[in-house]
Amino acid sequence: MKRKQGFLENLSEFWRGGLIIEIPEDGSRRIMNMCHYKGITLSNLTVCSPDKDRTDSSDLVRFYVSLPDFYQLLPLFSKVGVRFHIAKKRGVPFIIHNLFRKKSSMAGFFSFFIALWLFSSFVWDIRIEGQEKHTYEELSKYLKSIEVSKGMPVKKVDCNELEKKLRKKYADIGWVSAQLDGSVLTINLVEVHEETKVKEYKNPRHLIAQSDGKVVSILTRHGTPLVKKGDMVSRGAILVSGVVEIKQEDMSIISKYAVAADADIMIERTCKYRDSFPMNYKKKVSTGVKKDIYGIGVNEKFFYITVPDISFHKKNKGGYYSFESEKELTHSFFLPLIFIKKEYLEYVEKDAAYTENEAKRMAEDRLNQFLEKIKKKGVLIIKNNVTISIENGVCISRGELLVHEPVTTSKKVRAKEWRMETEDGNKRDST
Amino acid sequence: MGRRMETELEKLNHKLGLPADILPGLPVLHVYGFCKLEVSNFKSIREYTGECIRIRTNYREIEIQGKKLVLENFTTDSLMVCGNIQSIFLKEEPI
Numbered sequence: 470m471k472r473k474q475g476f477l478e479n480l481s482e483f484w485r486g487g488l489i490i491e492i493p494e495d496g497s498r499r500i501m502n503m504c505h506y507k508g509i510t511l512s513n514l515t516v517c518s519p520d521k522d523r524t525d526s527s528d529l530v531r532f533y534v535s536l537p538d539f540y541q542l543l544p545l546f547s548k549v550g551v552r553f554h555i556a557k558k559r560g561v562p563f564i565i566h567n568l569f570r571k572k573s574s575m576a577g578f579f580s581f582f583i584a585l586w587l588f589s590s591f592v593w594d595i596r597i598e599g600q601e602k603h604t605y606e607e608l609s610k611y612l613k614s615i616e617v618s619k620g621m622p623v624k625k626v627d628c629n630e631l632e633k634k635l636r637k638k639y640a641d642i643g644w645v646s647a648q649l650d651g652s653v654l655t656i657n658l659v660e661v662h663e664e665t666k667v668k669e670y671k672n673p674r675h676l677i678a679q680s681d682g683k684v685v686s687i688l689t690r691h692g693t694p695l696v697k698k699g700d701m702v703s704r705g706a707i708l709v710s711g712v713v714e715i716k717q718e719d720m721s722i723i724s725k726y727a728v729a730a731d732a733d734i735m736i737e738r739t740c741k742y743r744d745s746f747p748m749n750y751k752k753k754v755s756t757g758v759k760k761d762i763y764g765i766g767v768n769e770k771f772f773y774i775t776v777p778d779i780s781f782h783k784k785n786k787g788g789y790y791s792f793e794s795e796k797e798l799t800h801s802f803f804l805p806l807i808f809i810k811k812e813y814l815e816y817v818e819k820d821a822a823y824t825e826n827e828a829k830r831m832a833e834d835r836l837n838q839f840l841e842k843i844k845k846k847g848v849l850i851i852k853n854n855v856t857i858s859i860e861n862g863v864c865i866s867r868g869e870l871l872v873h874e875p876v877t878t879s880k881k882v883r884a885k886e887w888r889m890e891t892e893d894g895n896k897r898d899s900t
Numbered sequence: 901m902g903r904r905m906e907t908e909l910e911k912l913n914h915k916l917g918l919p920a921d922i923l924p925g926l927p928v929l930h931v932y933g934f935c936k937l938e939v940s941n942f943k944s945i946r947e948y949t950g951e952c953i954r955i956r957t958n959y960r961e962i963e964i965q966g967k968k969l970v971l972e973n974f975t976t977d978s979l980m981v982c983g984n985i986q987s988i989f990l991k992e993e994p995i
Contacts, residue, residue, distance in 0.1 A: 494949070502944040505976055514971035516950040530948070532974075 486536040486560025491517075496551035497530035503545050509538045529554075536562055592621050593652045593805045601660050603639065608656075611638060617654070620805070626654060673727030673882035676709040678702040682738030685873055692730030708734055711882040725887040734876040735849075742855050744835055745865040748828055752821035755814050764809040771809060828864040832857045836866055849873040925958035934985055937964060940978040953981060963989040 492500060494516060504511055514532040534542060546553050569575050595617070597608050612618060615634055617626065628647040635645045635658070643661035647654065676692065684700045692709040696702055709730040715723045764773035823831065836855055844850065855868030909923055921928055930938040939955055939962060946954035946961065950969055955962045969983035 498945050498948055501948065501971075501974060504974065505942075505944060508976045510976075511974040512972060514948070514974055516948070516969075528949075532971075 482535065482560070484561050486558070486562035487533055488536065488539050488555050488559075489531060489533050489557040490539070490542075491529045491531045491554040491556050492546075492551050494528040494530050496549050499549050500542075500545060500551060503549070504542065507541060507545070509534070509541055511538075531556060536560065588805075589652055590623050591652060591805075592623055592626060592649070592654050593619060594654070595619060596653060596655045597658070598655065599658045599660070602641065603660070611635075623649060623652070631656075672729060673711045673887070674729045674879040675707045675711045675882060676730045676732055676734065676876055677878050677880050678704055678706045678708055678736060678876060679878040680704050680736065680738050680874070682736040682874070684708070684734060685737045686735045687732060688734075689730075689732040691728045692732065694732065702736065707880075708732070708876060712887045727882045727887040730879065732876070735873045736876060737851070737871065737873050739869045739871050741868075742836070742839065742870055743865070743867045744832065744839070745863050746828075746831070746835075748859065748862045748864060749820060749822045751818040753816040754819050755816045758815040760813045762811040762813070764811070766807040766809055767805055773809075823864070825859060828859060829857050832864050832866045840870075843872070847875045927957035927959070927962065929962070929988070931985075931988070935982060937981045937985055937988065938978055939981070942979060950983075955979070961991045963987075963991055965989075 511532045631647045644659040709732045711730040852871035928940040966985040972980040
């Protein structure tokens with residue numbers, strides 16, 4: 470009958486290891502009593518008859534003892550003079566012992582840990598997340614320039630330094646976090662839309678209008694404003710002069726000095742918009758023919774197991790799309806080895822035409838893209854009078870946009886504009 | 901512990917109305933049906949075969965007879981006898 474044990478008790482016994490020992494019945498009583506006094510726990514004591522091949526005819530007592538207790542039991546056996554026989558060994562210590570008996574298993578065991586340590590001490594993948602304006606390639610190129618690239622030792626990666634460098638290089642990155650997760654370097658960043666800055670000049674400059682329009686607001690920081698709110702200005706007109714005059718009470722000029730004019734000026738103007746595209750186009754229709762190509766990538770070098778045979782598209786006068794997918798071993802423990810699957814889909818080009826709704830939606834999308842683009846430059850859209858029409862198989866968007874545009878253009882102040890001639894005919898500079 | 905001392909302690913215990921198991925070294929036997937017996941506070945094993953187990957305690961000797969008797973757990977505090985238990989004798993310890 471076996472003693473019922475809980476799962477944890479069994480697990481603990483298995484972890485510690487144990488032996489099934491057989492001793493002759495004659496000395497068993499003494500051994501048992503000695504175990505009782507020494508505090509050695511024996512279990513499953515049974516009396517059994519000996520095997521046929523064994524010469525001694527006396528009955529045997531078989532019991533289970535844990536490995537730590539067995540070492541305490543050994544001196545007792547020699548003291549009593551009992552010969553014991555180990556019937557069975559079980560548990561983790563014996564499994565490990567058996568494993569290490571073979572040199573090849575031992576070598577494999579250690580080489581696994583060495584390979585694990587070796588591979589995990591290099592950066593095998595760089596992930597950049599959260600970027601919109603800056604492409605992955607652009608950021609990767611910069612990272613390479615500061616010696617952060619795939620295959621570099623993990624020890625050399627200084628995340629704080631990397632964050633600082635990225636923030637310094639890209640002013641429009643508002644927040645950046647670099648973290649090393651296993652062999653993967655993950656860079657999370659948030660881009661901020663930087664407001665259009667008026668170029669700050671150190672040399673004396675005038676601010677001039679870049680287009681005809683009406684001044685709707687003006688706030689001067691440096692320089693002399695020559696226009697006020699509501700004034701109509703033409704292209705090239707000086708709005709804020711870089712020459713500052715110092716006058717007396719009778720308004721006579723004492724001296725002049727030149728500065729880099731600085732002001733926030735918004736000019737209202739209309740700008741024309743025109744865009745068109747043909748209603749007919751070539752549509753790519755998939756024929757359903759698909760070819761998969763498999764390969765292996767080792768540290769950005771790719772080897773294809775199957776030869777890419779994509780000649781099928783030529784006879785059909787079509788082309789192919791390709792989709793790539795990479796399979797990595799684990800999420801955080803990234804090895805330089807990746808599996809690539811490329812999928813080629815055959816297509817043929819067929820004549821097709823946009824419907825009226827499709828064309829209008831497409832034209833609106835193109836207009837919105839244009840508006841977003843000029844908004845990024847600080848331009849405010851006040852009125853949009855663009856109409857979309859279809860004429861002779863062409864979708865045309867045309868109209869005018871009323872916009873408020875910031876003034877960003879400037880021109881140099883010439884020396885003669887601010888240098889004054891003294892009574893003796895010499896030119897003098899004022900500071 | 902002498903037999904006289906044992907009797908005196910038992911008498912005192914009875915008079916005070918205390919539980920019997922507070923006597924020092926008193927063996928405690930738990931019998932679970934007919935196949936399991938747990939003995940606590942034993943001193944040593946006198947005999948162990950598949951048919952008979954004799955256990956020495958502080959006061960008396962316990963003899964268990966049966967078939968296929970197995971000592972399932974043998975520790976300092978207690979032992980558990982399993983098997984087909986036929987009889988349990990509480991014998992006066994021979995002097």
